[in-house]
Amino acid sequence: MIDATGERSCTVVVRDGVVAELRADDDAADADDDTVLDATGCVVAPGFVDLHAHLREPGHEEAETVETGSRAAALGGYTAVVAMPNTDPAQDHRGVVDLVRGLGRRAGLCEVLPAGCITVGRAGTALAPYAELVDAGVRIFTDDGTGVQDPLLMRRAMEYSLGLDMVLAQHCEVARLTTGAVMHEGRCCSELGLPGWPALAEELMVHRDIELARLTGARIHLLHLSTARSVELVRRAKDDGLAVSAEAAPHHFSLTEEELRGYDAVFKVNPPLRTVADVEAIRAGLADGTIDAIATDHAPHPAEAKERPLDDAPPGMLGLETALGVALAHLDMALSDIVGALSWRPAAIAGVADRHGGPIVAGAPANLTVFDPAEEWQVRPAAMASRSRNTPYVGRPLRGRVRHTILHGDVVVMEGVAQR
Amino acid sequence: MKHLRSIAEIGPGAVARLLDLTDHMVEINLRPNPKVPALRGRTVCNLFFEDSTRTRLSFETAARRLSADVMTFAVKESSVNKGESLRDTVETIAAMGVDAIVIRHRSSGVPWQVSAWTNASIVNGGDGWHAHPTQALLDAYTVRQALGRTGGFDGLQVAVVGDIRHSRVARSVTEVFQVLGADVTLVAPATLLPPATDVPCTDDLDALVGKVDVLYLLRMQRERMSEALVPDLREYSARFGLTPARAARLQEHALVMHPGPMNRGVEIQVDPAELPGAVITQQVTNGVAVRMAVLFDLLGSGSHDDMESTA
Numbered sequence: 001m002i003d004a005t006g007e008r009s010c011t012v013v014v015r016d017g018v019v020a021e022l023r024a025d026d027d028a029a030d031a032d033d034d035t036v037l038d039a040t041g042c043v044v045a046p047g048f049v050d051l052h053a054h055l056r057e058p059g060h061e062e063a064e065t066v067e068t069g070s071r072a073a074a075l076g077g078y079t080a081v082v083a084m085p086n087t088d089p090a091q092d093h094r095g096v097v098d099l100v101r102g103l104g105r106r107a108g109l110c111e112v113l114p115a116g117c118i119t120v121g122r123a124g125t126a127l128a129p130y131a132e133l134v135d136a137g138v139r140i141f142t143d144d145g146t147g148v149q150d151p152l153l154m155r156r157a158m159e160y161s162l163g164l165d166m167v168l169a170q171h172c173e174v175a176r177l178t179t180g181a182v183m184h185e186g187r188c189c190s191e192l193g194l195p196g197w198p199a200l201a202e203e204l205m206v207h208r209d210i211e212l213a214r215l216t217g218a219r220i221h222l223l224h225l226s227t228a229r230s231v232e233l234v235r236r237a238k239d240d241g242l243a244v245s246a247e248a249a250p251h252h253f254s255l256t257e258e259e260l261r262g263y264d265a266v267f268k269v270n271p272p273l274r275t276v277a278d279v280e281a282i283r284a285g286l287a288d289g290t291i292d293a294i295a296t297d298h299a300p301h302p303a304e305a306k307e308r309p310l311d312d313a314p315p316g317m318l319g320l321e322t323a324l325g326v327a328l329a330h331l332d333m334a335l336s337d338i339v340g341a342l343s344w345r346p347a348a349i350a351g352v353a354d355r356h357g358g359p360i361v362a363g364a365p366a367n368l369t370v371f372d373p374a375e376e377w378q379v380r381p382a383a384m385a386s387r388s389r390n391t392p393y394v395g396r397p398l399r400g401r402v403r404h405t406i407l408h409g410d411v412v413v414m415e416g417v418a419q420r
Numbered sequence: 421m422k423h424l425r426s427i428a429e430i431g432p433g434a435v436a437r438l439l440d441l442t443d444h445m446v447e448i449n450l451r452p453n454p455k456v457p458a459l460r461g462r463t464v465c466n467l468f469f470e471d472s473t474r475t476r477l478s479f480e481t482a483a484r485r486l487s488a489d490v491m492t493f494a495v496k497e498s499s500v501n502k503g504e505s506l507r508d509t510v511e512t513i514a515a516m517g518v519d520a521i522v523i524r525h526r527s528s529g530v531p532w533q534v535s536a537w538t539n540a541s542i543v544n545g546g547d548g549w550h551a552h553p554t555q556a557l558l559d560a561y562t563v564r565q566a567l568g569r570t571g572g573f574d575g576l577q578v579a580v581v582g583d584i585r586h587s588r589v590a591r592s593v594t595e596v597f598q599v600l601g602a603d604v605t606l607v608a609p610a611t612l613l614p615p616a617t618d619v620p621c622t623d624d625l626d627a628l629v630g631k632v633d634v635l636y637l638l639r640m641q642r643e644r645m646s647e648a649l650v651p652d653l654r655e656y657s658a659r660f661g662l663t664p665a666r667a668a669r670l671q672e673h674a675l676v677m678h679p680g681p682m683n684r685g686v687e688i689q690v691d692p693a694e695l696p697g698a699v700i701t702q703q704v705t706n707g708v709a710v711r712m713a714v715l716f717d718l719l720g721s722g723s724h725d726d727m728e729s730t731a
Contacts, residue, residue: 182528190614193528193550193591198615263529307507309527311548 001044002336003359004344012044014366017409021362035411037404039370045339046357047079047110047367047405049346051140051169051247052223052295053320055081055112057103058096059088064300064387066103066112071385072298072320074109074412077369077402080347080356081110081320085117086145092117092128094136101137108420109412110405111367113350115140118148118157118168125150127157134164139351142169144223145270147205149175154209158218167245167349169221170209172230173271177201182311184257184272192260194310197272199227206230210237210244219243221349224297226252226271228281235290245349246285247295250319250326253282255392265306265313266390269299272315286341287333293346294338296323300388318391322379324371325398335373370404377401385418423542424714425531426551427595435557435599438713442561444727445709445716448485451729458726459488462719465518466492467510468545469525474680474704475545475554479522482711488719491518506530507537514538519719523547528588541718549586555679556592558710560600562703563634566675573602579628581607581660582638582687583649585614589679590638594619602634607660611649625660630669635697636677637662637687653686662688667695675699 001008011023013033029036055069066083073081083100085091091100097114104112116133120126122143130141141161147170148154154170161168178201183189185196206222210233213220225231225248237244251269256276259267267273285291299316306313327338347357355365376399381389405413412419421434448454464483468476476492483490493513504512506525513521520541523531528548535542546552564570578597584590584606594604598619605628606613606621613621622628629635640656650656657663662676667690670676676698682688692698720726 185615187616190616191591193548193588195549196615263532265533304505304507307505307533309506309525309533310529311527 001360002339003046004340005359007336012360012368014406014409017366019360019362019364019366022360037370037411037414039403041374042370042372042403043335043339044360044368044370046343046347046360047369047407048077048324048342049080049350049352049356050078050296050298050320050323051082051293051346051350052144052249053081053083053298054086054300054316055083055100056300057087058099062302066100067107067109068385068387069298069300069320070104070107070109070112071418072318074405074407075385075402075416075418076320076322077324077342077371077405078110078320079367079369079405079407080113080350080352082113082115082140082350084144085115085142086122090117090122091115092120092122094132097133097136097138108407109418110407111352111356113140113352114138115142115144115169117141118143119153122146124148124153127160130161130164130166134166139166140169140221141166142171142223144169144171146175147171147173151208151212155212155216158212158216158220161218162216165351167219167221169223170205171223172202172205172209174201174204177204180311181272182268183260184274186257186275188257188260192263194260199229199274199278202227202271203229203233206233210234210242213237213242213244214240222246224249224252224271224295225282225285225291226274226278228278231281231285231290235285238290245292246290247293247346248282248286248291249295249297250323251317251392253279253286254326254330259392263310265308265310266317266392268310268313268315269317270315283331286331287337292341293349294323294327294341295346296320300386301390302388306390316390318384318386318388321384321386322391322393322398324400324402325377326393328373328400329398366406366409368406369402371400371402373400375399375401421717423531423535424553424718425535425542425544427553427556427592427599432599435560435596438557438710438717439561439564441713441717442706442709444724445712446706448712448727449709453729455485455487456727456729457487458716458720459483459486462519463489463491463517464520464522464715465513466490466545467513467521467523468492468494470546472524472546475524478707479545479711481708483715485708486712486715488715506533510534510537514540520715543714543718546588548588550588550591552588552592554707554711554714555589556596557714558703558707559593559636559677560596561706561710562677562699563675565706566699566702567633567673573597573600576602576634577632578602578604578634578636579607579625579632580604580636580638581625582640583612583644584608584638585612586641586644587638593636609650609659612644623659625666629666630671632674633671634675634677635662635670639679639681640683640686657686657689661686662690664690670697673697677703680704
């Protein structure tokens with residue numbers, strides 16, 4: 001068993017949605033237990049928390065629904081998922097937020113935590129009603145998909161957020177520098193004749209928002225960092241004691257721009273796959289804690305969208321079902337640190353530490369995952385729970401696979417199979 | 421060779437083979453009846469998602485001279501946006517039974533995507549900013565013919581001038597000249613160069629113009645002005661155009677090339693007809709022969725007997 005307090009061996013007994021007791025390792029299952037899950041060779045951990053998933057409902061149900069996305073999440077070991085607000089209509093008012101949360105409850109596979117928008121309609125011009133949304137249980141606010149371009153508006157957003165129990169999460173991209181961009185700007189895009197996405201477009205906004213946070217005292221979270229300089233900027237901000245957190249996506253510590261050489265739009269993602277040096281910097285940032293969390297940026301798209309010409313195809317790749325397998329295959333970190341980056345550290349950022357990611361002790365909510373850290377496997381797109389198939393990991397060795405997931409004491413994934 | 425999508429992909433051996441084959445095609449084109457049965461019964465589809473009368477006519481002529489059946493499908497982008505996807509268009513055409521698809525598209529990489537959806541040979545007729553391999557081959561052939569360099573281009577000094585960044589011609593031409601052994605220099609302001617490249621670059625045309633064997637001028641598009649890539653055409657022309665003063669400094673044997681269509685007074689301020697080294701018309705003529713060679717290589721029997729004239 002691994003949680004924030006350390007590692008030990010024991011048998012976990014769950015009753016009425018909470019951890020009832022921890023039995024010494026050699027105690028066999030009790031005759032009263034009605035479900036016994038084999039965890040031999042496995043790690044029992046607090047359920048994972050994804051800070052960044054696009055569940056697409058309402059508005060883009062051809063790509064994913066809250067139910068199919070929740071199933072993918074449960075299979076990936078997640079018990080809570082932050083649903084990005086770029087739905088249609090956007091999650092900028094209570095009606096949509098309540099809808100998405102309710103769809104998550106009905107699916108019953110993981111807790112769906114709708115994010116709110118920073119600006120109305122994600123249009124970058126007017127503040128969304130933060131207090132109303134905080135009242136509705138929203139803790140993370142973002143215009144993800146686009147960054148808030150206007151520095152004055154972002155300053156106001158930070159100032160207005162100060163008294164509220166919330167965090168502003170920025171998609172760092174200066175849009176004027178990435179017009180028409182398809183892939184990382186560098187040697188590869190020069191050869192392929194594709195418009196480049198300079199690292200600077202991300203770093204300028206990382207820098208701007210760190211300085212705005214310094215000025216205002218607001219708490220900010222930086223989404224899907226992808227460049228070495230971004231990691232360095234965050235490292236310095238943390239050294240300065242600012243309330244800045246950051247996440248990185250599995251594809252940014254496992255894949256590079258070279259993947260675009262076959263012109264397969266599955267590898268088009270925002271921010272783009274970058275260089276080997278950037279991948280190494282992201283890994284180092286996770287290892288030293290500069291980057292708090294692994295977040296999937298799970299972005300389903302139907303096959304026909306990814307078959308469009310590269311400049312016309314939408315960015316994004318699946319992540320929920322493969323995040324653990326990619327992390328264990330590509331990160332040279334202690335297992336407990338990887339689990340922390342998937343579980344208790346994002347749980348704290350998402351404001352759900354009271355029910356997700358906490359230490360596994362008697363009385364704690366039974367949101368748990370059980371995974372085999374050594375299992376080598378490969379993803380089969382046709383067998384995925386997501387409604388879409390745009391995984392970049394076909395044919396690539398992954399290590400570590402979820403066996404069981406327990407949500408509020410219910411077994412929602414058993415032996416790698418979703419139970420609902 | 422299954423496809424011709426880029427010069428890099430086919431490599432030096434295939435380039436040399438295609439150039440040798442072009443010699444035969446040039447000979448055919450000089451006959452009173454420039455038509456051979458080589459591709460009788462084969463069907464070539466020109467699938468053009470971007471306007472290009474020149475390239476399309478050149479491919480059509482090439483296919484007809486080899487007796488292939490030719491379909492031309494010019495797609496207005498607006499109608500594609502409204503309905504059918506690229507994949508559906510390609511699969512529909514493939515279902516009619518075609519042996520080769522010549523495709524031009526405004527987006528880089530489309531020939532690679534398309535080859536996953538059909539068994540037909542794919543010929544890249546120009547994709548986005550990326551590649552235009554038949555243009556490169558016809559340019560290489562034109563140089564070989566004009567300078568008598570059948571044994572490769574070792575030591576040949578080539579300057580490619582203009583909007584390299586947005587030019588599929590520049591990328592393919594650079595590749596083909598390098599494959600054949602030439603030294604290529606890219607000449608442009610940094611705004612019109614690719615973000616990163618191993619090819620030597622300069623913005624000083626005057627330092628090069630007296631030394632080059634081939635001066636390759638690219639078309640300068642007017643929309644680049646509105647994108648703040650160059651201040652205006654006048655300044656571009658003064659720095660990177662072939663002015664009379666620069667033309668006077670060209671070596672006697674130096675060739676002046678342009679892929680067309682030319683902006684007279686911008687890339688070139690002298691009348692090409694008065695430039696002894698201008699081979700711009702030969703480029704167009706050789707375009708048909710090179711495309712015949714490509715189609716024959718992809719679809720032909722490999723037997724030169726097929727290149728006897730039809731009765």
